[in-house]
Amino acid sequence: MTDRQAIFQHRLSNGLTLVAQSMPWLESVAFSCAIPSGCSREAADQRGLANLCCEMVFRGSSEFDNRQLVEKLESLGCDYFSSTSVYHSYFGGAMPAKGLFEALRVYAGVLRHPLLPADQLEDGRLACLQEIHSLEDDLPARTLLELRRRFYGEPFGRNTEGVLEHVSRLSLQDIKNFYQATYQPTDAVIAVAGKVDWEPLKEHIESLFGDWPATPTPKLLSQPAEHGVCHISFASHQTHIGVAWPSVPYNHPDYYLARGAVGVLSDGMSSRLFREVRDRRGLCYTVSANMYSLRDTASIICYCGTTTENAQQSLDVLIEQFNLLAEGISDEELNRLKVQIRSGLIMQQESCRSRVGSLAGDVLYLGYVRTLDEVNERINNLTTKAINEWLRQHPPGPFDVVTLGEQPLELHDGISTTPTR
């Protein structure tokens, strides 16, 4: 099924990995530079520094000031983005292919020689503070961020926006120090997908980044997490329910067994959660469960938004379904899931943007790119027997629960969600 998939990978001597997929039938190209400057690298009293640094890095280079930079990218037709995650900050865009090398040259300047303009620090800080405020109004996101914070603990359960008080007092020197420590090629990845020729690209990246000096990245240790149940009291129409339990990360040999199980729970309109919570009982509009994988640890995270009067029943049905999953899945469920996953994989192939995200993610989490053939083979090889055996040994649970809404809920075993604020 992958006759058109050409994937290349090259590691520069300083540790930066270049990965590319040539899609010559497209006229466009997408790229993403992942720099190991995520929020897990922040000191505990500087929460939000990675995001502010990312914001400031994109405010000009030795060649372009802020305004010239944006104009330059727009003149190349580049629809650009920058963002921060737990491990990395990402800088990239999608554009007509002919401007790619020039765009990469501009980005090399930004990433290696950012202006970090002092006169724009307050503007950048304000923008980051607005993001923190905005999060307060996003009730599903607040629920799930609190769930992740508790489940993963420090520093991997952090949200990238950080803490208002910390961002308010960060200095330009803090940003410069963070930049010096984290913007470097070890564990960095540049991914490119679309209309691009590999050899000239490799040469171009070598010339732009080959002499970027590497500094060792520290190994981060995870602090103990907080498990159990908690309720955030808030006057809202709906109660937002988040449930998490441990799973296996993307690089684990059993990953696809867990993926198969969660797929039966949540992929598609015939999935168990959609059928039991929404379709048969009309308890909610949104319900889903997904694998959420970090490098060495992972969880399955379920979200359901439901009015206060339906919230308790919704949580009861969710837990019931999670427990029923441990009793196994059927051949029909697995067969439907296989068709869905295979279709999704093939459909994803047409978009350079979605491909570039997968390329970068695979290199960061696995060290190499799983080809479509490999993923397809792993999915095809899944059997009901193997998934059910895995579920028997790893039944869903123990459950961590966060609810946000008018009233705390009770887990069916009698433990109530204690109000925390």
Add this chain to the structure above:
Amino acid sequence: MEFRQHQLANGLTILAECNPEAYFGAYGIFVRAGSRDETSEVSGVSHFLEHMVFKGTPKRSAEQVNLDLDLLGSSSNARTGEESTIYHAAVLPEFQTDVVELLTDLMRPALRLEDFETEKKVIIEEIMMYQDQPPYGGQEQLMLEYFGDHPLGQSVLGSVESVGNLTPERMRAYFQQRYSPGNMALIAAGKIDFPRLVSDAERFCGDWVPYPVSRKVTRAVPHSGFSTLHKPSSSLQYVLQLTPGPATEDEDRFAMRILGTILGDDSGSRIFWKMLDSGLAESAAVISNEYLGSGLVMSYFCCEPSKAQENLHLLTEIHQDAVAGVTARELELAKQKIVSHILLASERTEARMFSVGGQWLNDQAFKSPAEIADQYSRITLDEVNAVARKYPLTGGRTISIGPRTDLQLA
């Protein structure tokens, strides 16, 4: 890439953009039925009907519909707006006939009472979900205040009360007014076997009985003014403004979109430099929306409440300055951006299906992405400046939502 079209004897239109290189096919059934076609007593019926379509047909139960959609590995969904309801699914080429059979079967729904009452609860959950999301129903309130009793002022979702009062009979009556084959189109894009698409459509939809359908399109008389929706628990202040813009059939809609990009794109625009880059606003935009007979321009920002008055002044200033015209450089960059977006979208099969279907909904002759890009490229500075004068962005209807109740226009 080849554009093909056909019409069945009963009036059903079939349009496809066939791309033999594509990995899959995207299919949609487009119906000219939306909230502007509703009376206030049945407000929300178009959207509720969209949900009920997935709850089964005379030959399929609700559960069977879900099973069949997943068995085809489809990525499927539906959406309802002011003027249209769209059902769509993307599948691998080998499932073309199956997905067309399924989608067309869904268009003759059973509307069973038991399913109706369960799904009503889901719709009410959806209404409540939006009540918790910024701008907390403020956009619906603004549309109502701007359009007054014009049909475009009606909420797509309806209210808990109007949805609560709906019955299968009322829905069936509405269905009988809008889902005539002449008021619908089967749209496809990607790897499509067109002759088979036509013969399948004939087989599955040839017996649909046509009946006359009408839609009264009148130009709205917009209302101006300022209102406040107090939301003490909100962390940010949200401000939305509506002013008149070109309608679907107005040629100057292209120039207006360019003006919107220059003023209010999320990067590099006047709003970006004054309000976003400076960190004064969390987000801000100027977007033009065309409807048949009436168009509007929505200006929007949200920010930390203490910055809201300053941002409102800035927005007004940007809008006032627009009347004086834009620069050649601004025009050049905006065109570059729009053309690049058209190129990126043209490589996505589902986006192509929506583009073809959107043109049919608006009664427009088919244009390829290259032709549309060319249309934007030919817009002159004079044309953009003419729309800036013709559609002033000040003096419309404004709503402020959040903890503050004291915001004022300059």
